[in-house]
Amino acid sequence: MLDSTAVAPKAARPSVPSSWLAQAGRTLPRYTSYPTALAFTAAEDDAEARSWLAQIRPDQTLSVYTHVPFCKRLCWYCGCHTSVFHEYDRVRTFFETLKREIELWAAAMPAHAGTQHLHFGGGSPNALAPADFAELVAVLGRAFRLRPDAEVAAELDPGLLTHEFIDAAVAAGVNRVSLGVQTFDPDVQQKVNRIQPFEQVASVVARLRDAGLAALNFDLMYGLPGQTPENVAASTRDAISLAPDRVAVFGYAHVPWMKKHQVMIREEDLADAQGRWDQAEAADQELVAAGYVRIGLDHYARPGDPLAVAAASGRLRRNFQGYTDDPAAVMIPVGPSSIGRFGPGFVQNAIATDTWGRAVEAGHLPVARRLPVTEEDELRAAVIERVMCDLRVDVGAVCTDRGFAPDALDSCFAGIAELEPLGLCRLRGRVVEVPAAAARLVRTVAACFDAQLAGPARRHAQAV
Ligand SMILES: C[S@@+](CC[C@H](N)C(=O)[O-])C[C@H]1O[C@@H](n2cnc3c(N)ncnc32)[C@H](O)[C@@H]1O
Ligand code: SF4
Missing domain, CATH: 3.80.30.20 (tm_1862 like domain)
Known part of the structure; x- marks a missing residue:
């Protein structure tokens, strides 16, 4: 039950390990989609x-x-x-x-x-x-x-x-x-x-x-x-x-x-x-x-x-x-810059309002950018979405649900193994869990399943 008038007892704010702050300063996608x-x-x-x-x-x-x-x-x-x-x-x-x-x-x-x-x-x-x-x-x-x-x-x-x-x-x-x-x-x-x-x-x-x-x-x-x-x-x-x-x-x-x-x-x-x-x-x-x-x-x-x-x-x-x-x-994307999602992939409308308007006036759907998604993209997207939402993902189960071998994303566990000693996640079998205290850094865990981060340098905002 919410009580907005109650005066909350003030707990001292826990101090953050410096290794977490270093991770917080990393520039990472917000993972509102994958691929981004x-x-x-x-x-x-x-x-x-x-x-x-x-x-x-x-x-x-x-x-x-x-x-x-x-x-x-x-x-x-x-x-x-x-x-x-x-x-x-x-x-x-x-x-x-x-x-x-x-x-x-x-x-x-x-x-x-x-x-x-x-x-x-x-x-x-x-x-x-x-x-x-x-x-x-x-x-x-x-x-x-x-x-x-x-x-x-x-x-x-x-x-x-x-x-x-x-x-x-x-x-x-x-x-x-x-x-x-x-x-x-x-x-x-x-x-x-x-x-x-x-x-x-x-x-x-x-x-x-x-x-x-x-x-x-x-x-x-x-x-x-x-x-x-x-x-x-x-x-x-x-x-x-x-x-x-x-x-x-x-x-x-x-x-x-x-x-x-x-x-x-x-x-x-x-x-x-x-x-x-x-x-x-x-x-x-x-x-x-x-x-x-x-x-x-x-x-x-x-x-x-x-x-x-x-x-x-x-x-x-x-x-x-x-x-x-x-x-x-x-x-369905309506208006300039809107992003749409259909079974085979993503589309984005023209970002500039005048470009978008010219396409519409010419009778065209104003789509300017697109990305067909592969089955592997969808697999990675599903893992990233679950960890972003639940702070926990059974990677093996997601793989088999989608017709992949349970070990299809095992190579991603190398990244998880680097974060685990910092206390940012735990790996048990193929289940990855993010402790509640590290929820703010969940993007660093999601990034382990992102095959495109290592690609051409891209500039995102910092993780926290
Ligand atoms: C479209 S605006 C919300 C509606 C309205 N335009 C307004 O500002 O009240 C979307 C939200 O994005 C957030 N936002 C905008 N710029 C941001 C930025 N640079 N970093 C993080 N959040 C941002 C703000 O919290 C803002 O309310
Ligand atoms: S300029 Fe201000 S009012 Fe307009 S979208 Fe951005 S945050 Fe909202």
């Missing part, structure tokens, strides 16, 4: 995507991801694909193209079992005008046959979330909202150009609940300039006081070579590996003391929440939106 999007290669046209789409079976449910690449403000830490708009005309043009894209995908679809998850991400889907967003939900619902019990989730920026938008979104069927909270500390907010007082978020939360919203997620961050374990703990307590159902705690990924505006954040203002660890630990202690269940690498949920239930029963999944209880094997 960096492995995708250019698509010549949309013929392959159409042939993959044609292989959807009538009994398969869909998941549809729609990306809205617009925001009213630019947060300096932002790693998302977005741009700031000043005139709504730009967003409206995008919206018209988006509807055309939805028609193209829907026309290319064979029979399927309907859509179980509709997810709006960005950017900020609430950059759309309330009536346009409501129309978008309806258009998608008709095009991909939304099932009556579907989850309809939207990531929204509380700083520009109007009451009109909330009412329109909930009336249109949105039943889960993720709010970007990040931090409530005014100095940190100043340092990252995201002013968002507690009262503003509290008022948005109250309105969402009044409108009848069923489920609320918060995103929190650590590792931002000016953050300390103390102010992360305080922000986490403030967040808990608003009683979200789920909380994701993301470590700031500083990748200025990819996201140029991050140069506004001075590297000397960023905490080192020990500091980042302590901040993540501070958030963790507050959430666990308030009754949230820790899930995978960086998520927390109330005990009865579907994500916690999925985690407890081994049904947790990991996809491009992070941890999910969505089992759909087919993901």
Whole structure:
């Protein structure tokens, strides 16, 4: 039972072995897919995507991801694909193209079992005008046959979330909202150009609940300039006081070579590996003391929440939106940069909004990159997903379930053997287990099963 008003007894934060901090500083993928999007290669046209789409079976449910690449403000830490708009005309043009894209995908679809998850991400889907967003939900619902019990989730920026938008979104069927909270500390907010007082978020939360919203997620961050374990703990307590159902705690990924505006954040203002660890630990202690269940690498949920239930029963999944209880094997990508998944492989829509728009206007599915997956990729993906979700994987069982010899991935145990003496995992037979204390470093264990890390140098964010 959650009690957000209780004052949590403060345990001393455990000290972290230096070998763990060295691992925490490694740059590794987030493993929201395997192979990762960096492995995708250019698509010549949309013929392959159409042939993959044609292989959807009538009994398969869909998941549809729609990306809205617009925001009213630019947060300096932002790693998302977005741009700031000043005139709504730009967003409206995008919206018209988006509807055309939805028609193209829907026309290319064979029979399927309907859509179980509709997810709006960005950017900020609430950059759309309330009536346009409501129309978008309806258009998608008709095009991909939304099932009556579907989850309809939207990531929204509380700083520009109007009451009109909330009412329109909930009336249109949105039943889960993720709010970007990040931090409530005014100095940190100043340092990252995201002013968002507690009262503003509290008022948005109250309105969402009044409108009848069923489920609320918060995103929190650590590792931002000016953050300390103390102010992360305080922000986490403030967040808990608003009683979200789920909380994701993301470590700031500083990748200025990819996201140029991050140069506004001075590297000397960023905490080192020990500091980042302590901040993540501070958030963790507050959430666990308030009754949230820790899930995978960086998520927390109330005990009865579907994500916690999925985690407890081994049904947790990991996809491009992070941890999910969505089992759909087919993901339809809508909007620039969106990633889709079909039986034979991954596709990614053109990243630049104008390139994406030109493809759609020419009547093409706007796919720009793709990756066919091999059976071995799928085997490695299954092992990586299980360890990322369950902190435990029976590698031999996954191999035999997929028609491989039980020893097919034994060569990966050399990497595991290097991590085991550090206390980051245990190997018993072919079962790999990550102790709860090392959950934050699970990506280092997952990386042992990644055949592509040794390939051409690729730059990811650091592991913790
Ligand atoms: C699309 S935004 C959420 C919706 C909305 N745009 C907002 O900011 O409130 C997705 C989330 O990604 C996280 N995020 C953004 N940039 C990040 C970065 N560089 N490192 C880690 N997490 C980041 C933030 O927690 C943010 O809430
Ligand atoms: S964090 Fe959210 S609101 Fe801020 S720039 Fe990124 S997508 Fe936009």
